[in-house]
Amino acid sequence: MRPRSTISQRGFFRLKLMLTKKGVVMKTALGYNHKLIYHIFKNLEFIVINKGYEPLYLPSWSSTAEEPSSQTASLLSPSGKLIHFYSDPTPLVRQIALRRKIDTPQSAQKYFYHYFFPRADNSLSEGFEQGITAGFEYFNDPSAEADAEIIKSCLELVTRLELGRVHLEIGHAGFTEGFITELRLPSEAEAKLRLLFEQKNQSAIENFAQKYELSKHQIQAIKELQNCFGPLDIVLQKTKNLSCNTAMKSALEELNDLTKHLGHVNETIHLDLGFSNSQCYYTGPVFRIYSHVNHQAIFTGGRYDSFEKDASTNLAACGANLLFPNILEVIMMNYVNSKNQNVKIGSRITLVEDAKSNAQLTRLKSDLECLGLSYTSLSASIPNSLKDIQLLLEKNPALRWLVYCEGEDTLQVIDKAYNQSYKTTAKDLVSLLMASNFESAIH
Amino acid sequence: MKPIRIALSKGRVASAAKEKLLRQGYEFPSQNDRLLLTMDESQSIELLLLKAQDVPTYVEKGVADLGIVGSDVLREQKSDVFELTELDFGHCLMCLCGAKELELKDFDFLRLASKYPLTAKRYLEDKQLSGEITYLSGSVELAPLLGVSDFIIDIVESGKTLAAHDLVVHETLFKISSVLIANKIRYKLHYEQISPLLVALTT
Numbered sequence: 001m002r003p004r005s006t007i008s009q010r011g012f013f014r015l016k017l018m019l020t021k022k023g024v025v026m027k028t029a030l031g032y033n034h035k036l037i038y039h040i041f042k043n044l045e046f047i048v049i050n051k052g053y054e055p056l057y058l059p060s061w062s063s064t065a066e067e068p069s070s071q072t073a074s075l076l077s078p079s080g081k082l083i084h085f086y087s088d089p090t091p092l093v094r095q096i097a098l099r100r101k102i103d104t105p106q107s108a109q110k111y112f113y114h115y116f117f118p119r120a121d122n123s124l125s126e127g128f129e130q131g132i133t134a135g136f137e138y139f140n141d142p143s144a145e146a147d148a149e150i151i152k153s154c155l156e157l158v159t160r161l162e163l164g165r166v167h168l169e170i171g172h173a174g175f176t177e178g179f180i181t182e183l184r185l186p187s188e189a190e191a192k193l194r195l196l197f198e199q200k201n202q203s204a205i206e207n208f209a210q211k212y213e214l215s216k217h218q219i220q221a222i223k224e225l226q227n228c229f230g231p232l233d234i235v236l237q238k239t240k241n242l243s244c245n246t247a248m249k250s251a252l253e254e255l256n257d258l259t260k261h262l263g264h265v266n267e268t269i270h271l272d273l274g275f276s277n278s279q280c281y282y283t284g285p286v287f288r289i290y291s292h293v294n295h296q297a298i299f300t301g302g303r304y305d306s307f308e309k310d311a312s313t314n315l316a317a318c319g320a321n322l323l324f325p326n327i328l329e330v331i332m333m334n335y336v337n338s339k340n341q342n343v344k345i346g347s348r349i350t351l352v353e354d355a356k357s358n359a360q361l362t363r364l365k366s367d368l369e370c371l372g373l374s375y376t377s378l379s380a381s382i383p384n385s386l387k388d389i390q391l392l393l394e395k396n397p398a399l400r401w402l403v404y405c406e407g408e409d410t411l412q413v414i415d416k417a418y419n420q421s422y423k424t425t426a427k428d429l430v431s432l433l434m435a436s437n438f439e440s441a442i443h
Numbered sequence: 444m445k446p447i448r449i450a451l452s453k454g455r456v457a458s459a460a461k462e463k464l465l466r467q468g469y470e471f472p473s474q475n476d477r478l479l480l481t482m483d484e485s486q487s488i489e490l491l492l493l494k495a496q497d498v499p500t501y502v503e504k505g506v507a508d509l510g511i512v513g514s515d516v517l518r519e520q521k522s523d524v525f526e527l528t529e530l531d532f533g534h535c536l537m538c539l540c541g542a543k544e545l546e547l548k549d550f551d552f553l554r555l556a557s558k559y560p561l562t563a564k565r566y567l568e569d570k571q572l573s574g575e576i577t578y579l580s581g582s583v584e585l586a587p588l589l590g591v592s593d594f595i596i597d598i599v600e601s602g603k604t605l606a607a608h609d610l611v612v613h614e615t616l617f618k619i620s621s622v623l624i625a626n627k628i629r630y631k632l633h634y635e636q637i638s639p640l641l642v643a644l645t646t
Contacts, residue, residue, distance in 0.1 A: 167628050203529040229631050270631065290628050295505035296523065
């Protein structure tokens, strides 16, 4: 059955209502600030439309999706069909591009998209959670210019959204694959090794080497590749210790070419040859952009010329994906920091949680999220005494408010700015936060 | 150059890590044990003492560059950090425990109590058992005694607390050790500063 339509916001909430009646949990992730999401979409649109990208309206579900992953949310429709929701839009965009390629074989195709979708919630509560994604893809152009355009567009969006300083990291899936081929490992071990490179896990490498009976020389090479990161010249120097096969050499040339095409970007380009991106369909340069504000990846992407399954249908493709929750967090943190720049200490809120089911803190978190206010959550028993709490606040300049549960109905609040400690309820605290430094944060 | 900040979980892990660093020549001023932040004499590292569950949060958010925490905590939390290496201290076991006379196979519906609800959930899934999980934040050994649960899933180090409550280990789920974790950006940007510390903590 062909997918019919994308899920709208209204559709999403109707689905949520339907699931709630059935007793299935559906979390609306992050208490999304829809004005802010619209702001990001508009800026993305502004950048990519000027470069010739067309909007693409993606279906969110299908009753015939193959091999649902652990992230795939599945639901039995009222008519008895099993519906799978897409959690990764890239294969879908590629399918559409492939269909259109038949009509226009020579021309480059550029698309951008955004959509909301339910995905499986793998936490203790199970059920579904709301996902949101946006991205842009460039088809039918295998050149380094196309890769560079994708990365530059992401950096432009960083500037337009005023996300602050970022860390650009580039790797090459082909380099890692070339290296793994040399080891001649069984196929199930290859995926494991790819993950170990990315995680920089040294003791797991030892266990892996023992399990697959690798030689000392091979272990040494794996460890060297794990640490093959840094600025371009340093990485190239490090690769001299590795004996590179044709695939690895060609990957290095491609990376060199890409960095030349990137030219002068505001951010220092860092390479990591052990980084191949967790999605195994990437074939060429891959990249991630991290924010220095929240230390999380905010963009990810790369080249994926051919999936394993449809290698016959060769279509050059590269693209980028916006990691929405992290971008939203950066914007919120920047906003709060800028609003409080006259206050010497920051305005971050820290919640100390003593039990998962605490209604007061749950309500407070939900209210803060809805207002778009950022908070850090710590688990219980740091504050053994008031003195401990004051020490924690003094030593951590990023925190201003510290909140923990006093009893069933009250919260204990420490306001560092006014050296005040008092009891309140979740509702009153939110009113207080809004009335003090945060009144404009909701606009 | 800014000092490298290491988040340590309070207690035995922090003591063992500090001892390793002392052996490698780092010196810390003798001071009040209750102080949560300590800078070494050369001002190259700063130790941050935290509750174990908070160590991954501090590292993930970039407040600390490195962290040392038990693998049990990492299994329970989804943290976007590098798990660099296992360390040779903080060893213990995650076990399913209960009264000696109980047999797991007698239960159609298993009531588990644990400080580690995700681990308990995974256990039920792996064994294809139906059951309910009660989250407790401490004194888990009391749960089977007072009828809150049939079994508990908890860390066992010496087994003395279990024995004191007439409980025994029915199954060992996995081994636990301390793990050195790092913030993903800071590890790469400050690798030159961090790599001697890796050597100090792993030798």
